[in-house]
Amino acid sequence: MRDTAGTPSDVELLAAIARGDRDAFEALYRRYAAWLVIRLRYRCADHSLVDDVVQEAFLAVWRGTARFRGEPGADVAGWLWRIGSRRLIDALRGHGARDRLLGMLARRRPVEEPSAEERVLLGVEHGDLAGALARLSPELRAVMQATVIDGLTTAEAAVLLGIPAGTVKTRAMRARRQLREELA
Template identity: 75%
Template sequence: MRHGEVDETGEPTDAVLLRAVADHDRQAFEALYRRHAAWLAVRLRYRCADEALVDDIVQETFLSVWRGSARFRAEEAGGVPGWLWRIASRRLIDALRGHGARARLVQALGRSPDRDQPSAEELVLAGVEHGDLAGALARLSPELRAVLQATVLDGLSTREASTLLGIPVGTVKTRAMRARRQLREELT
């Protein structure tokens, strides 16, 4: 292999592996998977306590790479790891949005359905859904709510929220600041 096609350990670079995967090279795909699946699963677990869902998301991410439905562009920020993270985080958000907030919370907490007393987390969620905060959130503009959803509820970084929402990073920061200010005014 030529210089630039191998990393400092002598292994093929991610770009080389992706070109081979595009030609359906199973060994290249397995090498890419071994290189990235573990850290991707760990990072997803910071955002979702459901290990089965995280495992499914990792598999779906790599399946989309294998099928070619996800296309890497060399100019993408973060290189191949950033690209894989964006695919996985979007799939996780889509999966979580498919469930109701209460179902996600119960699933994340592992609460058995036969427990009579709600947990502290469930009480907080009920306050968010039905209390003063819920009203204040409902009064936010859709643009401000979307930024809070992405950065606070979904736990995305400013850059990830920017990519997800299709707006500049500075706009995400400005909207988040405006949303916090508006919530603070309404709740004090």
């Protein structure tokens, strides 16, 4: 559906990209690349890594390895965010990622008390975080995946999961409590 100025919608652009239309790809890139860079830089201070991740995300769109399903209520921006955030997580998991992350956290938090992120990293190293996550119910695990791992807001997670925002908050609280008890 085109807007009043005749600009193609995001869904129309994606359909054209699937047919190999480079102009549609360029339009989608111009529409969302800067936005995605800004959002990912809130998650990672390494600007060159974020730039690489954004390029990889759009390359996945161009190659068709990332498919937009276009379900009711689906949002192209949210879909691109999920692609980018997952690629960022994959990049951070690479060689030396934990050291880079701890270094960035140390520069941001001059206090002596370890941050929540540092405690999670220590739990990954010394605890059974993967097992504790696996023991969560599917509903709680889905909320943790959306809000913590994918970095979505409560509202975005609610849309993604098809549940009210209040339910997302309640399930996140229950999941955190259960994880704290198991990892203590």
